[in-house]
Amino acid sequence: MDPLDSETGTQLAYRIAAVRQGSVLGLTNVYLSAAVSYAAGSTAYDGYLEDSLGNLYPYQSTTHDKTADVSIKLGRAFLVSPFGDAQLIPYIAYGYHSWVRDSSDDQYGYYEHYRHQTVSAGLIGQYAFTSRLVGSADVSVGRTFGAKMTASIVGGTFNLGAKPVVTGMLGLDYAVTKHLHINASYQVTRFNYGMSNTVGNYYEPDSKTTEQWYLIGIGYSF
Template sequence: MLNKIVSSMCLMLFSANIFAGASDIKSSNNQIGLQSISTNVDYTETGNGTLGTATGTLDTEKGDVPGYAIFISTMTGDDNQYFEAGYDHSKGQTNYIGSLMGGTFGSVASSSSAALINYNVRYGKGFLIDSVGSEPVVPLMLTPYVELGRHQWDRGVNYGETYTNDYFAIGTLWQFSPVIGQLVVTANAMFGTTFRSNISVNSGPGLNGFSGALGSSSIYKLGISADYAFTKHLHGNAGFDYTSFSYGMSAVYPVGGGIVAWEPDSKTNYSVFKIGIGYAF
């Protein structure tokens, strides 16, 4: 009899933890928040020998750029309809390594200004897994989603250059709440394509600017984050995202004095560290 009572109590406690875990996950998905972020920029341009120019690495931009992010997310109804929107802005300096026209890579090293702006909206549907057969398990929320976003990089080289692109992607969130309660861990994987990629190069003394399309590419993001409920409404969070995509070479443009210029192929990797607070509603 004692064994049956203990077993029943354990089952009731485990069931209560499961219910609390599912509630914690939905609570973490219903909040508005503000974060401090640091974006590590890892950008590389490569030449392909166009018009007899150099091949291989032409220049790089690397460095940590501080900024902030704001977000709002909701997960509502018994069918767990999910919506999220975000904006972030970062501004700082990166380290440039390149060359003068016709020179060799590494012959010029300097710093340049950088401003990064990102927008995104996301829509999905959560599927709660809290049992396997008749056996209860620690709750896991799987949320497939579609995402639309826009990226802008104001690069301070030469007289200033602005890179922009939109992207469309699909992804999945994996969320679970460990037995300690109030803590929700989220893993994110996203894959898609960029489109409407563009560069705008500013004019200056001896240089006519130009603006034109860049080639599109695949884009992917991997992320991990944790959300902790200090109270019913006050949450703290921290996370890390890694994003990678490329720009294809532009057309060739006359820039004055019988000289032509173009934007070469490039690859961009961003590593973003985030920490912040949120208000759950």
């Protein structure tokens, strides 16, 4: 049966980010960014319950979710000739992802905590359409590691298999004044988990997750 179950929904999300581009130890145009994201809300679970004989029964429920992400990027910017208003930034990145899944309000529900780390390589492209409006595109490819899951119904830790992670982002930034900016972006991330070890006669099967972020924000330039 493929897929065995699925979970979909929309959540309210927040992100705080800081970006710096400048000289470091005599090296020009060094790019450094850090971001922390948080989202919370409910999702709809559509799957099955399994009895002691291995029989499956259709089952739907509502899950309360909390996700948190941390990302750090380090790279160097290069002007794109002959386009003086464009630059490319190759970078390496580290990320941490946490997902708390709580369905304990349901009689068959329980509490789970998934988390993993990532290492990626990516490329940012930026272009100034005007002196105030800058567009950007960001693509990265990497791999998860240290992926784990714990559940309230069983003792022990499920070690999940390392799999690829891919992220793409499009954004616009508009300078209202010299220091005040407004921005909007769309980001999509796709990652997988490999099948886990067995814990208390349970195991986590292969899975895939797609996250989409729509963000509108205010920025301040020093």
